[in-house]
Amino acid sequence: MTTLLYIESSPRQQRSHSTAVARAFLDAYLARHPGVELDTWDLWSPDAALPEFEGAALSAKFAARSGVPHTPEEAAAWAEVSRHALRLQRADLLLLSVPLWNFGVPYKFKHWLDVVTQPGLTFRPDPQKGMQxxxxxxxxLVVSARGGIYTPGSPTAAWDFVTPYLQHWLGMMGVQDVAVVSIEGTSISEAMTQAARAQAVAEVQALAGAL
Ligand SMILES: Cc1cc2nc3c(=O)[nH]c(=O)nc-3n(C[C@H](O)[C@H](O)[C@H](O)COP(=O)(O)O)c2cc1C
Structure with missing residues (x-):
């Protein structure tokens, strides 16, 4: 069965523009692909609490990279990390909704990324070929909402560190085909927000037939 993994990283629920546009994609995509299994991972849900990435989890990562056997404490921590990393690894299609916070990703999203990016689970360092x-x-598909305007060619285009970061990270993890849809100007005016959101919904509905 095909699995679509949806990572939701705005805590604003019904008020979130990135969530609303991502859900418009899901509605369109699942209507076209009724057999697809949806796995929703709301990073702000208390049920989705991630392990702190320190102590035994951290030393387990370095042991895994250098081929050193895990201690029992590291093995337990690594089993928990692996459970999260493999939830990402096994998905067939990824949908990420990511607000722009201080020009980067929300801290819950970065926590998630640091837990799931693991050698031997989601990437393999290769001395000859680099990261595999x-x-x-x-x-x-990355759906990103932002208060300002960062469209390519605009004066503040270089301040958007979400789009290049996620394109780079996804590429390193083996996902080469990355579509990005943005909802810009949500802090500027209601009219601009509504226009940007309608445009973004149209874009993701078109992508539902193409991805
Ligand atoms: C903690 C925080 C930091 C933010 N930093 C920025 C920023 O650096 N640039 C920007 O344009 N908007 C910024 N915003 C505004 C959000 O990008 C905007 O409200 C967006 O619509 C949030 O996405 P959401 O509607 O999906 O929650 C910030 C909002 C919050 C809550």
Whole structure:
């Protein structure tokens, strides 16, 4: 069965523009692909609490990279990390909704990324070829809402560190086909927000037939 993994990283629920546009994609995509299994990972849900990435989890990562056997404490911590990393690894298609916070990703999203980016699970360092991505997914859609305007060519285009960061990270993890849809200007005016959101919904509905 094909699995679509949806990562939701705005805590604003019904008020979130990135969530609303991502859900418009899900509605359109699942209507076209009724057999697809949806796995929703709300990073702000208390049920989705991630392990702190320190102590035994951290030393387990370095042991895994250098081929040193895990201690029992590291093995337990690594089993927990692996559970999260493999939830990402096995997905066939990825949908990420990511608000722009201080020109980057929300801290819950960065926590998630630091837990799931693991040697031997989601990437393999290769001395000859560099980083080899191990994700099953070959395609991803990133939906990003932001208060300002960062469109390519605008004066503040270089201040958007979400889009280049996620394109780079997904590429390293083996996902080469990355579509990005933005909702810009949500802090500027209601009229601009509504226009940007309607445009973004139209874009993701078109992508639902293409991804
Ligand atoms: C903590 C925080 C930091 C933010 N930093 C920025 C920023 O650096 N640039 C920007 O344009 N908007 C910034 N915003 C505004 C959000 O990008 C905007 O409200 C966006 O619509 C949030 O996405 P959401 O509607 O999906 O929650 C910030 C909002 C918050 C809550």
């Amino acid at each position: 991505g191990l994700l099953k997914a070959r395609k991803a």
